[in-house]
Amino acid sequence: MFLAKVFITYKESILDPKGEAVKKAIHQLDYQSVESVRMGKYFEIEVNESDLSQVEKIIESISDQLLANVIMESYRYEIEEA
Amino acid sequence: MFLAKVFITYKESILDPKGEAVKKAIHQLDYQSVESVRMGKYFEIEVNESDLSQVEKIIESISDQLLANVIMESYRYEIEEA
Numbered sequence: 001m002f003l004a005k006v007f008i009t010y011k012e013s014i015l016d017p018k019g020e021a022v023k024k025a026i027h028q029l030d031y032q033s034v035e036s037v038r039m040g041k042y043f044e045i046e047v048n049e050s051d052l053s054q055v056e057k058i059i060e061s062i063s064d065q066l067l068a069n070v071i072m073e074s075y076r077y078e079i080e081e082a
Numbered sequence: 083m084f085l086a087k088v089f090i091t092y093k094e095s096i097l098d099p100k101g102e103a104v105k106k107a108i109h110q111l112d113y114q115s116v117e118s119v120r121m122g123k124y125f126e127i128e129v130n131e132s133d134l135s136q137v138e139k140i141i142e143s144i145s146d147q148l149l150a151n152v153i154m155e156s157y158r159y160e161i162e163e164a
């Protein structure tokens with residue numbers, strides 16, 4: 001069994017309006033030293049396979065097809081044994 | 083300057099309907115070995131402070147007050163120098 005953690009964020013060139021809104025709210029709490037906020041999605045996925053390379057293939061396929069909009073978003077992932 | 087990464091997920095005891103929906107969609111793609119999916123939020127926050135402990139204080143305060151609904155969600159974070 002493996003646990004994959006997938007992080008999805010807008011690409012650098014894409015405006016992140018939710019992140020901007022959160023930054024404004026943080027500034028209203030008076031934390032002026034917060035310079036930027038980017039908001040994304042986070043997935044924890046348990047995969048019942050014995051082979052790490054198979055898990056990587058599944059996670060990349062799922063991320064490309066389902067989790068991320070690859071036109072606007074990029075993803076990265078970490079896999080650990082669980 | 084520091085970069086904080088904040089991960090927010092539902093607590094274990096709380097049902098995660100979006101994660102369940104994603105799991106069903108993954109099974110329709112025929113990846114039956116995916117056993118569970120939990121979906122959460124992910125923030126990358128740049129903080130312009132020189133002192134790590136100050137950054138930790140800010141991130142915990144922001145997470146408690148703004149980013150996470152601490153009744154239903156838990157958060158964890160990583161901070162690196164940027």
